[in-house]
Amino acid sequence: MIDIKNLVVRRGEECVLRDFDAHVPEGTSVRVTGPNGSGKSTLLRVIAGLTAPDAGQVTVAGHPPADPAVRALRGFVQEPPPLYEHLTADEQLCLVAGVWRLRARDLRDRAAALGLGDRFDVLVGELSLGQRKKLGYLCATAHEPRLVLLDEPFNGLDAQAEQAVRDDLARWRADGRTLVLVSHSDASVAGLVDDTLTVGADA
Template sequence: MIDIEDLVVRRGGTDVLRGLSARIGEGEAVRVAGANGSGKSTLLSVLAGVTAPDAGRVTVAGRAPTDPAVRALRGHVQEPPPLYDHLTAGEQTAFTAAVWGVDARRLRERAEAFGLGDRLDVLVADLSLGQRKKLGYVCATAHDPRLVLLDEPFNGLDADAERAVRDDLARWRSEGRTLVVVSHADSSVADLVDTTLTVGADA
């Protein structure tokens, strides 16, 4: 599913990732670990096609991460989530459903299942951090992706929402989907992943 060869990403003249090579197979669940500033979120950004490598080669399903065909099979749960502050939460789900061509009612019901039922008429700008996190998760996975990239997926979630996310991840694992999870705490995802990929300037 994912092949990384001698990946280098620089920020301000400093190598955030240097010479990273790894392979993540179809259906594998991987935790990305490393110290603060080691490039964990940067790696996800490269896999999501947002950040271009300065050197090396990265492919997702045999294609460049920026390839439109890869976009359709990938979901990127970002920290913080990229939402439109001027929309209501309900409008955000409707917009997302239109972008992905999925059933808007089903996506709205999914938001309600994550405890957002009484917040759908509230502007995104006025949602709490945890509510924004839940909405971002629902929208990022609206199209039921084969590959899910998750950046600290449990930060800011209440117990019910965390349980719902865990249920999703467990279901996706059972269906053979590929998961790449950034998490500072190994204990929070130990039961959800197969292996750990440690990153850093010298990885």
């Protein structure tokens, strides 16, 4: 599913990722680990096609990460979530439903399961951090992608929402989807990953 060869990503004079290699087979669930500042989030952004590498080669399902064919396959749960602050939570959900030709009612049901049922009429910019995380997670995964990238998906979530996310990950893993996640919490990912990718500034 994901092939990375000799990946180099620089941030100014700093080399965030250096000669990084990885292969993530389809249907595998992997956790990306490494010290703070080692390039974990950057690696996810490269796989998602949002950050261009300075050198090396990255393919997802045989295509460059930014290829439109890949965009339809993947969902990226980002930290912080990219949302439209001037929309209400319900308008944000309806926008996503329209993009993926989904029923807004189904997204509302999932949002209610995450604890957002009473926040539909609130502007995104007025939601709490945890509520924004829930909404961002739902928007990124609404289309049930075959590849799910998750950057600290449990940060800021209450117990109900964390369990709902864990249930989703377990279901997707059982369904043979590919999961790549960054999480500082060992307990949150227990039983959800098959392998580990370690990144480091000197890797």
